[in-house]
Every structure is written in structure tokens, then in C-alpha cells.
Amino acid sequence: MIFLQLFYTFFKIGLFGFGGGYAMLSMIQGEVVTRHDWLSSSEFTDIVAISQMTPGPIGINSATYVGYTAVVNAGYSHGIGVLGSAIATCSVVLPSFILMILISKFFLKYQKHPVVASVFDGLRPGVVGLLASAALVLMNSENFGSDTYSIITSIAIFATVFIASHKYKVNPILLIVLCGIAGFILY
Amino acid sequence: MLYLNYFTIFFRIGLFTIGGGYAMVPLIEAEIVDKRKWIKKEEFLDLMALSQTVPGIFAVNIAIFIGYKLRKFWGAFFMALGTIMPSFLIILAIALFFRQFQHLEPVERVFKGIRPGVVALIAAPTFKMAKTARINRYNIWIPIVSALLIWLIGFSPIYVIILSGFGGYLYGRYKRKTESHRK
Known part of the structure; x- marks a missing residue:
């Protein structure tokens, strides 16, 4: 049952989604592409590109x-696809909702609590690994x-964009547009 | 009417911010703190800090926390819905549309150029994050081992989060214990 799996998968992603949008992308990729094989690697990359260029949070x-x-x-119609969207979006947000209510009920200076602080000390290097893995996994023949x-x-496009983004802080949307133009001309 | 207002404020903010959750923060602050004075500046900063330590989507977390502060559950519900709706509708329109065009030859060419660029955009923040995470020679094995596990054997990133959070907890406990022994 794909709807139940979608709910469970995106609930998990929302629940463990520490470290911002890109870390979350790594989880979406791990669950959706590697584990369930719901989409291909290049479909995933296209979705990331489109998510970057449209308004709203990337998650x-x-x-x-x-x-x-x-x-x-999975073979369902477009109308059912809309339902899939709604399920994925609601379930990725649901954990935040539940946690917020729990935190405000049992408010114990959550973010300053020593246990929370040490958990985050552990999470940060893990998130760096997640970001690195997302890029490594996507360096395949599909992309x-x-x-x-x-x-x-x-490789030339990759190197140019990496330097432009990392070193010169060029706007990512502009970079995606330029890559599109480069692709149109070069292929 | 108030809830409709909550919805439209965040709908507008969601609609006009391109480039992710952090781009929304100044707009939310201008609207909620400066213009409407619904919450004080210090409270806003507290809520922001809290939203960053809770898992999930940062912009949605802020909307939930502000909404809950103002009007409990339904406040949170309508502000979160307002934040999500523009993205949801726009992406849905594109998804329905794009499927019919993605196999056209010029579109294929454009995306062949875009794909390696997107991979680079995902790779670039790794190094910035490594700096903020204070990666040094004692903990660099953590990102390396976790990236290799995910990349080579398909280990789930979710387990990496669980293990590294748990590892941080154990290490913190060990550190506190040895410190109290010393005293």
C-alpha cells in the first residue's frame, strides 16, 4: 500500500529532519530513491532543481x-497523484506539530537543556556526512x-557551479538557469 | 476572520520567497513583530532558536510556533497551512505539467545541463556546514564514515541521524560524569 508507506516514510523524514533543507534532501533521497525505488536518481535531481527555483521551503x-x-x-492516475502529494506534505509537517505541542506542554527550557545540547553536538558532524553523501550518491551516470x-x-559544469556557489556565493537560481542554457547549447 | 488573516499573511510570505526557509525569516519578522506587533522581538528570537532545534522544515516550524503562541492549535494550524499552500499548489501545477514535457528533446537537453549543476549545489554547503559543525581531526571520521556508509552500502541517512544524536548524548553524559568526578 503506497499511501501508507508514503505517510510512514515522510513522517520519519519530518521526525528526524535535523540540519535544514539539504540534510532533509539526503534523507528523502535515501528513503525514496535508494530504499523504495519510487523514483529514479535523475527524476530526483530534476525535482531538486525545480524545488530550488520555485517559491517556498525546499523540504x-x-x-x-x-x-x-x-x-x-506506481501506475495511478494524476488525480491520485495529487492525493500522494497531500499525504507526503502533511506527514512531513506532522512531527513538527506534535513536537511543538509536547514542548509547550512540558516546557523545560528545551533548547538549553544539557541533554539536548549534547545530542546536537553529536548531530552536527552526522549532518555534514549526510550532505556529503547526498552529493556522492547523485554523482552517477543518470546525472x-x-x-x-x-x-x-x-564534470566541467559541476566544477564551475561548485566554485561559483562555494567561493563566489552566486545565487543558486541563477546558476540553475545558466546550467540549463549550457545544456541546451552543448547537447 | 482572524484565522483567515493568519492564513493569508503566511500564504503571501510563502508565495514571494524563493530560495528556502531562511529567506522567509525577515519577512515574517517584518509582518508579525514590526507591523502587527503580535509578539515582541525577544520572543520572536526565542521562537526562532527553538524552531532551529526542532526537526522538520524551519519555515513551517516558525509558523507553527508563532501560531501556537498566539492562538494555540488552530493558530498553529492556519499559519502552517498558509506557509505550505503556495509551495504545494505551485509544485502540483508544475508536476502535472512537467510530466508531459520532460521527454521533449530540448527539455531533455536543458535538464542534462542542470543535473550536474544541482549535484554541485548540494555538494557546496557540505564544506560550509563542516565549518559551523567545528569538524576537526578528532571528529572528522564521523562525517567520512557516515557518508561512505550511505554512499557505498545504501545505509539510511535516518540511522546516521539517530546514531550520531545518540552518540552525542552518550558522550555528553560521559563528559559530565568525568567532570563531576574531578570536582
Whole structure:
């Protein structure tokens, strides 16, 4: 039953979604692409690109998009796909809701609590690993091509964007648009 | 009427911020703290700090915490709904649309260029995050081992979060114990 699985998967992603949007992308990829095989690696990358360029938090955008695509890929109609979107989006937000009510009921200076502080000391290096793994997993033939020309072009694009983003802080939306134009011209 | 107002405020903010949750913060502050004076500046900063330590989507967490502060459950519900709705509707429209175009040859070419770029955009924040996480030669094995486990054997990132959080808890407990022994 894909709807129940979607609910459970995105609830888990919401519950353990520490470390911001990109860490969450790594979890979505781990669950949705690697584990359940609901979408292909290149579909996932396309969704990330579109989520970056449209308004709103990247976590919501990608949950909505993944929910839809997973259900339609499983052979259901577009209307049912909308239901998949709604389930994924609601279930990724639900843990925040529950936690917020719990925290305000039993408020014990949650964020200053020594246990919470030491848990976060442990989480931070883990999140760095998550971010690194997301990039490593996506460096495959679906995203970089399989013929020599595609691979060389892709590595050149990757290196340029990496430097532009990391070193010169160029706006990511602008970078995606430029990559699109480069792809159109070079292929 | 108040709830409709909550919804539209966050709907507008969600609609006009491109580039993720952090871009929303100044807009939320301008609307809720400066313009409407619903909560004080210090309270807003507290809520923001709390939203960052809770799992989930940062912008939605802020909406939930502000809404709950103002009007309990339904306040949180309508503010969260307002934040989510623009993304949800826009993405749905694109998803329905894009499926029909994604296999066209020019679209394929555009996305062939975009894909490695997106991978680079995901790789770049790793190094920034490594700095804020104060990665040094004693803890660098944690990100390396977890990245390799995920990459090579398909280990779930969720387990990495659980294990590293639990590891942090144990280490903190051990540290507190040895410190109290010394005293």
C-alpha cells in the first residue's frame, strides 16, 4: 500500500529532519530513491532543481513533488497523484506539530537543556556526512551521462557551479538557469 | 476572520520567497513583530532558536510556533497551512505539467545541463556546514564514515541521524560524569 508507506516514510523524514533543507534532501533521497525505488536518481535531481527555483521551503516543495511522482510512477492516475502529494506534505509537517505541542506542554527550557545540547553536538558532524553523501550518491551516470562527451561536460559544469556557489556565493537560481542554457547549447 | 488573516499573511510570505526557509525569516519578522506587533522581538528570537532545534522544515516550524503562541492549535494550524499552500499548489501545477514535457528533446537537453549543476549545489554547503559543525581531526571520521556508509552500502541517512544524536548524548553524559568526578 503506497499511501501508507508514503505517510510512514515522510513522517520519519519530518521526525528526524535535523540540519535544514539539504540534510532533509539526503534523507528523502535515501528513503525514496535508494530504499523504495519510487523514483529514479535523475527524476530526483530534476525535482531538486525545480524545488530550488520555485517559491517556498525546499523540504515542502520536494515532498509535494516526490509524493506526486511516486504515486504516478506506481501506475495511478494524476488525480491520485495529487492525493500522494497531500499525504507526503502533511506527514512531513506532522512531527513538527506534535513536537511543538509536547514542548509547550512540558516546557523545560528545551533548547538549553544539557541533554539536548549534547545530542546536537553529536548531530552536527552526522549532518555534514549526510550532505556529503547526498552529493556522492547523485554523482552517477543518470546525472552525469554515460558517454565520454557527457561525462566531461558534466564534470566541467559541476566544477564551475561548485566554485561559483562555494567561493563566489552566486545565487543558486541563477546558476540553475545558466546550467540549463549550457545544456541546451552543448547537447 | 482572524484565522483567515493568519492564513493569508503566511500564504503571501510563502508565495514571494524563493530560495528556502531562511529567506522567509525577515519577512515574517517584518509582518508579525514590526507591523502587527503580535509578539515582541525577544520572543520572536526565542521562537526562532527553538524552531532551529526542532526537526522538520524551519519555515513551517516558525509558523507553527508563532501560531501556537498566539492562538494555540488552530493558530498553529492556519499559519502552517498558509506557509505550505503556495509551495504545494505551485509544485502540483508544475508536476502535472512537467510530466508531459520532460521527454521533449530540448527539455531533455536543458535538464542534462542542470543535473550536474544541482549535484554541485548540494555538494557546496557540505564544506560550509563542516565549518559551523567545528569538524576537526578528532571528529572528522564521523562525517567520512557516515557518508561512505550511505554512499557505498545504501545505509539510511535516518540511522546516521539517530546514531550520531545518540552518540552525542552518550558522550555528553560521559563528559559530565568525568567532570563531576574531578570536582
